[in-house]
Amino acid sequence: MQTDLSILVIEDDAEIRRMLVSTLAAQGYRVEEASRGQEGLRLLPACDPVLLLVDLGLPDMDGGELVRKLRAQTVAPIIIVSARQMEAEKVAAFDAGADDFVTKPFGMPELLARVRAHMRRRGGEQAEPVTVVTFGDVMLDLQKHTVDKGGAAVHLTPTEFKLLETLATSEGKVLTHRELLRRVWGVGYLERTHYLRIHMAHLRGKLEANPTQPRHFLTETGIGYRFQK
Template sequence: MSLSVLVVEDDREIRAMLQAALRVEGFDVRSAVSVSEAAALVRHALPDVVLLDLGLPDGDGIELVRLVRQHHALPILVITARHQEAEKVRLLDAGADDYLTKPFGVPELLARIRVALRHRGTALAPGTTVHALDDLRIDLEARLVTVRGQPLHLTPTEFNLLARLVRSAGRVVTHRQLLTDVWGAEFTEHTHYLRLYMGQLRAKIEQDPAEPRHLLTETGVGYRLAAA
């Protein structure tokens, strides 16, 4: 069962970036744009981790930290643009486990999540970040894909789809799971998206897209990235 993350962020672009990055890693992601919405989601279905922005429309995120801490011990990571040491101390004293100062990279975010979960008694192994087979090499941290030593230009969606397959290299990922993790839960019936983007990826990666060696179809089920 996937670990769940609640992303509390009112900036649409940052929220979308976090959702996409976490879904590619296999997390079940929900989101909220205010303190009140986040509090309601916590009451309805307790997440495993909270990622929390501070400047929210109906209050400061520290209010949610204090509210959650009254009843729960789940990890809370604060995302903040505030650099003052006193502010960071205030967050930690209120019950936050850690904080990231904007801007930050996805690898650092994932490492901080792993540490916070480990401190709360949940081990989360680092995900696969490099996949290499024959003439294909994918480095997720560097966001670099090469074929026969030549770098490929991928769109953000193409890269996220390929990254999700890397995380499960050698195993089938269902159509529904790919659509949920790459596009979002509301797109689970849009299988034509998968056909379109998988076709684009094969055209860029495979020597013969009609006879793929890397991006394999499991008929009626999903797709699999070939592993050694």
């Protein structure tokens, strides 16, 4: 089913680009494509995409610089399509404003699931602000400042609650270590990643059915964390 929603693909590998364009078009999206960063920047205003897929390994621009320039012009989600060995570049891209990443080689079902998650999040942002978040047997009430698991109240420290709120209101979005530390602890704590590890372990212990195999509080190795319902 054709929609008016547009996705911009910036990818220099012609085979991957063709695969992305054909798959997204089959899902009903209008797809604009670019093989270079500068070309993508030129297409962006007219395309007005609801989502962007961006390769970090473009020949004409640094990945972080490209994401920063894209983010200055759009609030649409930016999903990085990147090789596994480029973790430092991924972190720089997230700090520049990227929302998510898919590692090459990737399966199209995984990519489409990420796209759908960001479309749901986009729809939610256009609706009333979220006050209650449910996942598994957990209910988080942001107005009442309460957390229940299986119908029983769960005690969280103020820091644990702030971390949970930050993650739960950014469903599907990768939050870097520095972003979480800034939002939960403040700018003076950007290098205190051990704080984050300790409190994430506490959240998983209190809210995950199996803390050693978390379903909701996911680690993105070397980058940060992602919350999923």
